[in-house]
Amino acid sequence: MDGILPLWKPAGMTSHDCVFKIRKLFGTKKAGHTGTLDPDVEGVLPVCIGRATKIAEYLQDAGKTYEGEATIGVSTTTEDASGDIIEKKEIVRPISREEILAALASLTGHITQIPPMFSAVKVNGRRLYEYARAGIEVERPKRDVEIYSLELLDGRECFEGPVVSFRFRASCSKGTYIRTLAVMIGEKLGYPAHMSNLTRTEAGGFSKEQCATFQEIEKAVETGIKESLLFPLEAGIRHLPKWEISDTLAEKVKNGAVLKKPETWPETGDRLAVFFRGKMLAVYVAYPGRPGFIKPAKVL
Secondary structure (H helix, E strand, O other): OOEEEEEEEOOOOOHHHHHHHHHHHHOOOOEEEOOOOOOOOEEEEEEEEHHHHHHHHHHHOOOEEEEEEEEEOEEEOOOEOOOOEEEEOOOOOOEEHHHHHHHHHHOOEEEEEOOOOOOOOEEOOEEHHHHHHOOOOOOOOOEEEEEEEEEEOOOOOEEOOOOEEEEEEEEEOOOOOHHHHHHHHHHHHOOOEEEEEEEEEEEOOEEHHHOEOHHHHHHHHHOOOHHHHOEOHHHHHOOOOEEEOOHHHHHHHHOOOOEEOOOOOOOOOOEEEEEEOOEEEEEEEEOOOOOOEEEEEEEO
16 A cells, blocks of 8 residues: 555644554554654644655655744743743734734745754754753754745734734745744744744645545545545655656666656756656656766655
């Protein structure tokens, strides 16, 4: 059984818990998710099953979209609503819509983030949340990410009160921490802040409308139609440039041969999905040190 199952992850479960449950429901050990969602967050979690696990890394490159809520005036240890409050600063004057829009605009594009202490990023072989739980502060590695778009989902012209909350939509590259983005929005406005709510609405090229809930999956298993919930693995690499090849080349690709770079090689981009008769055979990348040649990064 091979394919991609877009799961609507419920709040209260870890991504690992979700994969473990899907393995049991589908009767397979070969399953993995394509990007961790925090336990408190619900949303799109594509799960690769069978041969589709080979392309899981490429689904992560497709980017993600979130709808979240930033609360301005209060910061927490975890940068979300689950943490302890570490700073409060009362908002003494109204914040205008223009100020918020300017803050969002300044954070659109390439930005640098420092991951939260309560995160799964590894430093010296240990995850940051392990240091945080032990009360140990360590230097966190900076990471460059891209915010493709950042929209305000609130129609108010004026935001006032001792604490202000508003919703936003962010489309971003892999590795982006939306919790940290909410904190950065607060910094732009001159206040401590945290992310008070979050939902992932798109991931790996899949939307909420394409997802199945655990209730729907369990019903499909009971009625013997669980395979109908799977998308072909080709659906997970729609964002990659495509090269349709002949049957002569197909045999070489299946054997992992080095090939001459095709005319269809993308000017911007470093890989190409190779197809034969509508089915994906491999992903090829430029061959370092051999200009004009490409080699397989993944053969299915």
